[in-house]
Amino acid sequence: MKLIELIQKSSKPFYSLEFFPPKDAEQVPSFLQTAVKLKALNPLFASVTYGAGGGSQDNTVEISRRLKEECGFEPMPHLTCVGASRESITEFLERLRAIGVQNILALRGDPPKQAPGTGAANTAGAQYDWFGASFKHASDLVRLTRSCFPDFGMAVAGYPAPHPESDSFENDRGHIKTKLDAGADFVVTQLFFDPREYIDLVTRLRAMGVNKPIIPGVLPIQSFESLRHVLALCGANVPARLYIALEEANRQGGAEAVREAGLGFAVDQIRRLLDAGAPGIHLYTLNRSETCLRIAEAVGRL
Numbered sequence: 356m357k358l359i360e361l362i363q364k365s366s367k368p369f370y371s372l373e374f375f376p377p378k379d380a381e382q383v384p385s386f387l388q389t390a391v392k393l394k395a396l397n398p399l400f401a402s403v404t405y406g407a408g409g410g411s412q413d414n415t416v417e418i419s420r421r422l423k424e425e426c427g428f429e430p431m432p433h434l435t436c437v438g439a440s441r442e443s444i445t446e447f448l449e450r451l452r453a454i455g456v457q458n459i460l461a462l463r464g465d466p467p468k469q470a471p472g473t474g475a476a477n478t479a480g481a482q483y484d485w486f487g488a489s490f491k492h493a494s495d496l497v498r499l500t501r502s503c504f505p506d507f508g509m510a511v512a513g514y515p516a517p518h519p520e521s522d523s524f525e526n527d528r529g530h531i532k533t534k535l536d537a538g539a540d541f542v543v544t545q546l547f548f549d550p551r552e553y554i555d556l557v558t559r560l561r562a563m564g565v566n567k568p569i570i571p572g573v574l575p576i577q578s579f580e581s582l583r584h585v586l587a588l589c590g591a592n593v594p595a596r597l598y599i600a601l602e603e604a605n606r607q608g609g610a611e612a613v614r615e616a617g618l619g620f621a622v623d624q625i626r627r628l629l630d631a632g633a634p635g636i637h638l639y640t641l642n643r644s645e646t647c648l649r650i651a652e653a654v655g656r657l
Contacts, residue, residue: 357508358400358431358458359540362568362634369399369635370651371543371570374422374642376403376414383421390426392644396651398428399635402460402510402543405433412447420454430456431510435464436490441499444490448504458508460543461500461534463493492530494537501538511535513542513569515552516592528559541567543637546574546585548620549594550627557632571628574639575646576601576617578610618646622653629654 362369372393377386390401401422405415419430432451436444451457490496493511500507511534514527521527531542542560547553553571560569576582579601586593597620604616625636638647 356429356457357506357540358429358510359508359568361399361429362541365399365635368629368633370396371400371402371635371637372396372398372428372647373402373404373572373637373639374418376418377642378414383418386418386642387421387426389640389642389644390422390428393640393647394426394428395648396638400431400458401428402431402433402637405435405462416447416450416454419451419456423455429458431458431460431508432456433462434459434496435462436493436496437464439490441489444496444499445503448500448507452504452507457504457506458510459500460510460512461493461496461539462512463491463496492533494530494534497534497537497539509539510541510543510570511539513544513556515544515547515549515556515571524555524559528556528563531560532563532565535565535567539567542569544570544572545589545591546572546639547591548597548624549592550624550631552592553628553633554631568634570635570637571633572637572639573621573625573628574641575621575650576613577641577643577646578613579605581641582617614646618649618653621650625650625654 374386374390377383403415403419403422405412415432419432422428422430434444434447448459451459490499497509497511500509511531513531514521517524517527518530521530535542544553544556557569574585582593582601585591600616600620601613604612628636638650640647
């Protein structure tokens with residue numbers, strides 16, 4: 356079933372989850388135990404991250420299969436298109452269809468760093484011309500999937516604060532609209548910490564005629580180290596009051612106090628997002644169950 360149908364049928368806000376595939380086979384049993392524990396949240400779906408150009412792509416398919424067959428999740432694997440060919444993309448989608456998965460999160464992926472007009476090696480080692488590539492934007496992937504796999508559901512990503520490469524709020528929101536107009540069903544946002552950014556994103560998109568669901572992504576802060584790592588990857592903004600609170604917690608109680616402060620902030624953030632009309636909450640689990648379960652308990656069952 357397409358996830359948009361489940362979203363439209365949902366009469367109340369919901370949780371969804373993000374997992375990343377374990378790198379080692381011996382980690383899979385504990386990963387699945389974590390996933391089973393998080394079934395207590397009755398998540399509408401679970402996204403599964405993807406390794407561009409090879410590597411963890413097989414893991415993405417296998418973990419999606421096991422989440423569906425063994426844990427009862429509706430998986431939404433990530434699929435990136437940068438450096439990919441039409442053949443590799445359609446092969447991946449065929450593999451998903453074969454295991455009964457028909458939803459993806461369509462993403463561009465990180466572009467290679469290269470001088471204009473030169474080739475660059477993707478993670479599989481093959482040379483390709485970024486500027487002449489068929490897939491430079493997530494909207495290209497959406498159009499291909501919609502034309503060749505019309506039975507698939509698709510989400511796309513959105514940045515509550517503009518994408519680091521966007522030169523303005525207006526252009527950033529325009530790119531999101533382009534992906535939705537190309538055939539995507541809904542938006543899952545990148546992580547953020549200021550609910551006003553989500554409200555601004557929704558307000559601007561609605562003013563542009565976008566009426567599709569926009570699901571906010573929330574990351575419970577586990578430690579200063581994990582926060583710095585994630586911020587380096589996505590460029591999210593950290594409100595001053597949050598950073599000051601985390602510093603004070605660290606000064607008074609160390610790592611455990613930071614986790615507790617992060618949990619409390621996530622609870623407040625989720626409540627404000629729900630008050631603002633968010634259709635659901637997408638939790639970035641970091642493959643951990645305890646914090647997510649505690650947050651849901653504090654927020655109250657949705």
